Amino acid sequence: MGGRSINVETAARWVSSYFDEAANRAAAVAKYGRPFAYPAYDRMATGSGRDDLNDGDLISPLLLNAGPTITAFYSLQSVLPSLLSGLAAVPPHLTLQSAVCDGRHRKLIEGLIGALDAPERIPGVGLTTLTKILHRKRPLFIPLFDRRVKACYLGLGDRYPMHPVSGRTDTTFFSTLAECMVDDIVRQPNHWAALKAEAPEGTSLLRVVDVVAWNLGTDI
Template sequence: MRLAMGTREVFDAESLLEEYLGPRKRGLRYAYPYYDGLTTNGDSDLLCTGDLLAPCLLGVQVDVDRMHTLTALTPLLQRGLDKLPPGIELIEADEITLDLVAALYDPLDDPDVSDRDVKGSLIAKVLHRKRPALVPLFDSKVRIFYQHERCIPPSPRDGRSWREYMQLLVRAMQYDLKENADEFHRLSALVPRNGPPLTPLRILDIVVWMSSAV
């Protein structure tokens, strides 16, 4: 499987996914099924305080100060979430929708927002569960994986806004989903029937993250 717009090759994606989804011993467990199956308010359109704690299941500390910041950002994040069309997957999203996903991160570039102790990766871990087929997960491993002159070039000398970065990332991931559609369809069959379902976008994140972790 070639990912990152053809610049990276991943060998045996099936084994990587099976390792992430399979049962593991204490201290060695991955986030599935707990992050993906976490029930908060049961509303895919409305953020609640329980959603702000979901990143803890992906190994991100949400202490009192971060909870304070996320709570203050929630109205802005909700406004961005409200603009996303329901039922759209990243693979089929048009240019307008891709830009709306990127715009979710505008609060991180707003000079009037105080307490900047959260990053885009944390926001993604909050929002992904509301639109798991459209809003991608990412962290430092995913950023490094996609960094390439023919995919997402290194940040220019004068920096790059969160929206500008996400505009590049969502298009690179959309390209990967389209180019490997049959493979992701096959991988989706590996998700346990008694567990929460996973979208192709979530499977892409797992494969990228696991290939970068080895």
């Protein structure tokens, strides 16, 4: 993944463990238990449809330890029309792979992530929180992002596909990251198919990608 690597067997154990609902629910009630966020985040019932965002959707990143703060919540409410417009432009069944292949991804990502680059920005909100909100609505198209995903793809040296660039917008960064993720997926189809098979039926490939990156992106 990006500039880091792990054998498929280890990655499969990560995926299987993360998506073990029974183990996660048991850990939630055990003293000192450390449950993973499946199915709490993935199945969080907010009462909204796939083309809508309500207050419950805006706080869904809390289940992934990614905020938002009160300030960020109000900020997100203020840009809901922009987010909904961007969401409406993305067909529900469009995969990131297909969008990158035909070059549609950059414009579509700009419609969703561009709010972070606007002059007024979104106080208290960054890529991590925003992608975790949007992924639940377009799980085939929007990857999840955090510092561990970033650690897999951005770094110094030739092994990393992305390098630090001063002044790069969030839209450009995320579009480039999406291209790098798709490159990993299409170059290793059998590996990713095997990893996806370790997750519950209906789990998107991008969710599996995130689980692997979250484990792999720790300091090694």
